[in-house]
Amino acid sequence: MKPVRPRGMRDLMTIQGISGRSVPDTREQIVAEQARLEHERTRLRRELAMWEDNGRKTATRLQAVEDRMTLLRRTIEPLIEPEPARPAARSTEPEPSTTWHEVVLEY
Amino acid sequence: MTVVTKPKAQPRAFISLRSSVDFVVTSTTSEIIDRALGYLRAGFPVHFRGPAGTGKTTLALHIAAQLDRPVMLMVGDEQLTSSDLVGEQNGYRYRRVVDRYIHSVVKYEEDAVQNWVDNRLTTACREGFTLVYDEFTRSRPEANNVLLAALEERVLVLPTSNGANAYVKVHPDFRAIFTSNPQEYAGVHDAPDALSDRLVTMDLDYYDRPTEISITASNSGLDLAEVERVVDIVREFRDSGEYDQAPTLRACIMIARVSALQGIRPSLGDKRFVQICLDVLESKTAYTSKNRDRRTAQRKMLVQMIDHHMAHPLDAERV
Known part of the structure; x- marks a missing residue:
């Protein structure tokens, strides 16, 4: 059987297509696929390590921002007027009380 | 900065009755007053029916004064609708909040809530006032339908889609006194049977x-x-x-x-x-x-x- 020469990117065999394929039965095919998978495993482990490292860095940065905001809030609180900080506090105000006007009627 | 417009309190009027120096209680009127007060204190609305000039309105006002509660006075009219009794959605309450809590973020909140305004019947039911509905048969019968549940089931059903305010439990002190002319009078509608059945009707004639x-x-x-x-x-x-x-x-x-x-x-x-x-x-x-x-x-x-x-x-x- 004459080997097919790939004509474009879509004809190239990639690692993502492996999972859906049938299990090869020849030794050459199995060894080739094992080699590809070992490379892919290494690549994924490296990528996972990078993500975990990024997560740690982001968490550290986030904590630094939170600490800084807390510091700023404590600094500004004595400077602002005693007004409710959040609008939600206003929504719980009671409805305005009704004022009554008495009309005297003599019968 | 937070900006909230405060809604103003709505002033409402009620009537405080006082008998004039000309008011006379005779043995005839005293007997009618006692009977009517007995029905009212038992929780039944009273209806004075009789020709013009028989003192129905004055008697109703005097009896209302005896109950010692604020009075809501209504006069029946052809143009009267149920919203003139219970109230209606009148305008909007508009609220705008500008939140600059964090300097780089501006948050706007806007909402407009329909404003419900009680009318006399609703106010009387809510506050336990005495309702004097003079010449009630001059209103079209369908306008008075809202009275049916208020008088019998002691619940006022409001025509609003807002579930929270759709029903008003009638105050235990709420009392109602009605007056009407006979049906042959001009401009008078038949009183609906369902409403008449809920009233203790006392026919008044010319005095002795x-x-x-x-x-x-x-x-x-x-x-x-x-x-x-x-x-x-x-x-x-x-x-x-x-x-x-x-x-x-x-x-x-x-x-x-x-x-x-x-x-x-x-x-x-x-x-x-x-x-x-x-x-x-x-x-x-x-x-x-x-x-x-x-x-x-x-x-x-x-x-x-x-x-x-x-x-x-x-x-x-x-x-």
């Missing part, structure tokens, strides 16, 4: 002679003996049936008060008194070009009645 004399004397300032003459003239005219609109107690009070104010003594020789009687009583007959003969005959009859009652001199005139 002593009561009419007491009320007329109290409201005019004329001497009692002279008031008796005036009342007798009006009562005899009423008994004759020669009119289109029955002369009532108001006619007695009109004649007596005008006479007292002008210093006219009801007597045979005073033409001014005769003229006042004719002015007040002749108008009880419809004026058309075709009934001139009838009016002439009626005038002659009225003059004879006045002559008849003036024939016997008063004690003061005898002296």
Whole structure:
């Protein structure tokens, strides 16, 4: 059987297509696929390590921002007027009380 | 910065009743008042039905005053709708919040809530006031339908889509007093059976002679003996049936008060008194070009009645 020469990117065999394929039965095919998978495993482990490292860095940065905001809030609180900080506090105000006007009627 | 517009409190009016110095309680009216108060205190609405000039409204107001609660007074009218009784959505309450809590973030919140405004029936039900609904049959029957549940189930059903405010539990102190004219009166609708069935209807007729004399004397300032003459003239005219609109107690009070104010003594020789009687009583007959003969005959009859009652001199005139 004459080997097919790939004509474009879509004809190239990639690692993502492996999972859906049938299990090869020849030794050459199995060894080739094992080699590809070992490379892919290494690549994924490296990528996972990078993500975990990024997560740690982001968490550290986030904590630094939170600490800084807390510091700023404590600094500004004595400077602002005693007004409710959040609008939600206003929504719980009671409805305005009704004022009554008495009309005297003599019968 | 937070900006919130504060809604203003809505002023509402209620009526506080006081009896005037002219108000008279006789044995006849006292008995009616006691009966009506008994029904009201038992939780039943009272309905005074009777011809014009029988004191229905004054009696209703007096009884409402006895209940010692603020009063909501309504007058039935052809144009009255159920929203004139219970209230309606009137305008919007607009709220805008600008939140600059973090300098780099501006948060806007805007909402507009429909503003519900209670009308007299709803206010009375909510606050436990006494409702005096005068001439209620002059309103179209469908306008009064909202009263059915309020009087029987003690729940006022409001025509609003807002679930929280759709029902008002009627206050235990809420009482209702109705008045109406008989159905043959112009501009009067039939009272719906379902509503009539919920009311204790008390039919009022013209008062007896002593009561009419007491009320007329109290409201005019004329001497009692002279008031008796005036009342007798009006009562005899009423008994004759020669009119289109029955002369009532108001006619007695009109004649007596005008006479007292002008210093006219009801007597045979005073033409001014005769003229006042004719002015007040002749108008009880419809004026058309075709009934001139009838009016002439009626005038002659009225003059004879006045002559008849003036024939016997008063004690003061005898002296």
